[in-house]
Amino acid sequence: MKINCIIDTCSCVYLSNAEFSQKSLLRHLNDSTHVYYSHEVHRELIDHKSKGPMDFFINKKYALNTQKYSIENYQKRMVNEVLPSRKKGGSRGEIDNFLLTIDLLHHTKKGAMVYITDDKKAINGKIGEWAPSFPGIQLWTSYDVLLFLYAHNVIPTKAIALDLIRDINATVTKNEPRSEELTARIQKLVTEVGNKIEKVSRIFS
């Protein structure tokens, strides 16, 4: 049975810029799981479609509605207000995605749900604050998608998995000014993901 993923705009951009076998990780993820997003993220993807080869994925069929309450009703319950759409620096995309994940998991009872985001502001902010209350939801970053696809034997070798870390790093850091702190943070991340890839390799290779 395929798992369900609710994906954020920035993760779509990152995963669409890392590829092997002429297919992006986003496409591989879409082939291996059920991937959806909220209507707000759909609108964001249209705005950001030039940032990666993800045209195939910008389609209304992936945008789901919540069932128990409307998304605006859910927003009021979570942040006490209805959030504006496509506001620069706003957080509606990540919050709508989160509410959709909760709705699908606990109301529609769709099965295992994964919430994918690389947005540190979200992870360290509202989402990080609310996610522990819903332990059924798995929080992933693009690096976790890489690990999942490797463990799932979609990525066939450890060498390819290690190479793909570079592609994700290159996109993740593309707009960040180079600094010792950034290099140190990415080095730490590479070590951690490398160690995890090694563990997957020990089990399955």
Added chain:
Amino acid sequence: MKKLVVYLVKMKTLSEINLNKNPFSETTPSREQNFFWAGMKTVKDRIADCYQDAIDNNGKQLILNWGPYGGGKTFSSFYFLAEHSTDPNLTQIYVRSPKDGSKATREIFNTIIDELTFDRISEQVRELLNTVENADFLKYLSGRAGVEFAKAIVLIGSDDNNITALMNRFLYSSVTATELKTLGLAKQIKTDGDLAKFLTGLLSCFSYDGNEQSFKLCMWFDEMEDLIYYSTKHYQALSQFLRDLYDNIPNNLLIFLNFTLAEGEDTTIELILGTALWSRIIKKIRFKDFDHSDALEYSFDLLNEGKIDKRSPNPMDKAHLKKLIDMLPLGSLTPREINKKMTAIIKFLRTKDLVLTDDQVINDFITQQEQEES
């Protein structure tokens, strides 16, 4: 009307506290300064051994220098570049890893040409043309750069100014089809593969061994940790470029790769550099994190270097230097952090109009630092 009252605060000059300069340079060293090596004796000896081996023998060495930020790797490059700058048979090149992976190979190529200078390249080729049988020289170059680029390298040594002017442009950008025909060349330098081949041939002139001549080549590649920002495509291009250089220059070659690892073990470096480069490294020199005794040795050597009267305890004797160093947390014991702290206490001493550091100065200084940091 308000009056502006200016208080003149008395402050000691550096010479009044027995220093001819502040020896604790705060910034990353520049290549123009005078270098003094302090502490870190093992690292210095190990790098010096690599140089000695390169000078005494005609082998190849790929060395990895690794350690924390501010640990002295760039300083080491500049120190040894200066130390061996007058050796007539040793050519040294310093390259900083490009930040933008998409043009990395071209940027490295241009940096190397800039470092060598066109005139120096021309002179070197001319010297080899004068001392080596021309057919043999062309054969030597063809084995490394291919026949077409071998011909181009030979043309750089031409006595004809018109040809050398064209070849200068050939290196940096491109020449027109007509100019290419005038030169008698069939191809320009276009792809990453071309850049590597041409450069291999060119650098082989600076590592030539034969006819009673033995030229040595030493290259420093700094900030290799920036490869972490390269996509796979750009990483592979640069990695292949470096491997081609290393594998195809037959001898008399010494390469240092400087790599900053913020924390953790060298397995992370293998991940970032990639197995192909990693497996070619023959020696790893670790710029280890200082303990308090390393930090004392380093700062004592430097302070002494800056003193006008070496016998005088001013501005700080060893006991008080030790007391200050012992108060620094282990994580702050890189040369860069020590330099910052020592620069700050020298300034503190001067603004207090004092010449010698005692317990009271250290306590007041630490209190002031804590207040500034809180």
